Amino acid sequence: MFAVLSAARKRLRLPRLARSAAAALGLVALAACDPIQIGGLAGGGGGSGPRIDTSQPVPVALLIPKSDAGAGAVARSLENAARLAVADLGTVKIDLRVYDTAGNAATAAAQAQKAVDAGAKIILGPLFGEAANAVGVQVADDNVNVLSFSNNPSIAGGNVFILGPTFRNTANRLMGYAAAKGKKSVTIVHPNNVEGQFGKVAIEAAAGSSGIRVVSSEGFDFSQAGVVAAMPRIAAAAKQSDTVFLTSNAAGALPLLVQLLPENGIGPDSTQYIGLARWDVPPQTLALPGLQGGWFAMPDQSRIASFNSRYQGAYGSAPHPLAGLAFDGIAAIGALVGAGKSDALTAGALTQTAGFQGSGGVFRLRADGTNERALAVAAVRGNKVVILDPAPNRFGSAGF
CATH class of the missing domain: 3.40.50.2300 (Response regulator)
Incomplete structure (x- = not known):
């Protein structure tokens, strides 16, 4: 049984990044690892590649x-x-x-x-x-x-x-949509771990390219106590913005965050919540009251x-x-x-x-x-997924 609300105030479990993401994000998860730099190879362009004979296998x-x-x-x-x-x-x-x-x-x-x-x-x-x-x-x-x-x-x-x-691809899609809907400022909320840092950087870059001002990027220690301790600071920053972008997923701090934010005056009825993670995974996440009206991105489900x-x-x-x-x-x-x-x-x-x-x-x-992938913008309404803006079917169209 998924009882995230009743368990929200219990100490957050701290599984390895790959395992927690695998449970909640599927695609984002298992391939993630700590940052590794490629000695002498980093940068744009890539290797030129071999010549091939296309008349043969x-x-x-x-x-x-x-x-x-x-x-x-x-x-x-x-x-x-x-x-x-x-x-x-x-x-x-x-x-x-x-x-x-x-x-x-x-x-x-x-x-x-x-x-x-x-x-x-x-x-x-x-x-x-x-x-x-x-x-x-x-x-x-x-x-x-x-x-x-x-x-x-x-x-x-x-x-x-x-x-x-990638987080950047998802952040670009959501920040672009937010800008198109008249959003002007964002507070980023993220755990102080590898996954959270990747998410924060991606959202900051996406906000900048979409013309949305980053009011603050607020981190928290990945535990119940860490979320509770950081909430006054998070709420103070969020009151200065019209959107709150959460990097956490359902296996992490998301349930506790969307419970505590409204309790601290940042409700989804007045502030637009946006999620970097898939909020429909697992499906029971959609029943969280704090997520109603929130936006997230997903591939074309058909x-x-x-x-x-x-x-x-x-x-x-x-x-x-x-x-x-x-x-x-x-x-x-x-x-x-x-x-x-x-x-x-x-x-x-x-x-x-x-x-x-x-x-x-x-x-x-x-x-x-890196890569770019077509994503739809979805909202949580009545504990269900509603597509607000379908995934584009070609590059150069709306959504890219």
Whole structure:
């Protein structure tokens, strides 16, 4: 039973970042890790990439943690989704070769080198940010690009691109919508941990690009006592803004925050609440009184449902929430190879402005190694999700 309100004043549980996010955010979660800088590779542009012969099957290496006891189920789902995407390509031929990283960065780097030595022209995966960083460094001198399943922007750049949804992409969508609705100022509320810092930075940047003034960024220690102690300070700042942007999710401080904010004079009837996390995960979160009227972002659910249905039909079970990333990677590679150009897997091709059609809608890779994904803006009303602004179906349209 989900009893978040009755438990709100109990001490917050402090699970590892990946586990807490996995429970509440699905896609954002499992690929996250502590910030890691890529020595000598950070920056925009990415590796140029190899030339390929599109008249022959193109070798693609899929790096997944098959033998990692904690991630084996995710690995199977990623491989299944990749094969589903390969089957969709028709006359485009992809030679998909699977390598086991064991969930270990050093093993991932060694397997990546083995794959490249065997002819792989691009690497899809690995799952975890630290492993993706190691793989990128390992194959940089081989002129091979990496499409990682991570969502950690600190490992993006050079020859490493991340497919996981980013906080900046979500923040951009929500701040852009807020500006269009006449919002002028925002108070950011975040835990003092890695996830919270990433969220804070993303929202500050998005607010700046949308012309919204950041009144204050208020952090709190990730515990019940930390939230309670910080609330007077948070409330004082929030009274000076017309929106409050919360980075926390349902497995973290969100339930307690939306209980205490109204008790301190910052109610959702007078101040617009915005969430960086998915507020419909788990569904019981939608029943929180403090979230009614609040905004959050989500992918096109009709597209997600279509992908899930196809996966279920092919494999007899539901996909892991991360499975769509593997499908997207193959879809992008296949679309580029299908154009018949020898530079299909170079950084310039991978970052084409038009982007690609993925499992959850359109997306594109950026020259800095991050990505943009189409998102809808949703509100919580009557304990249900209401779409306020649908996800755009192409770049250049409203919402991007």
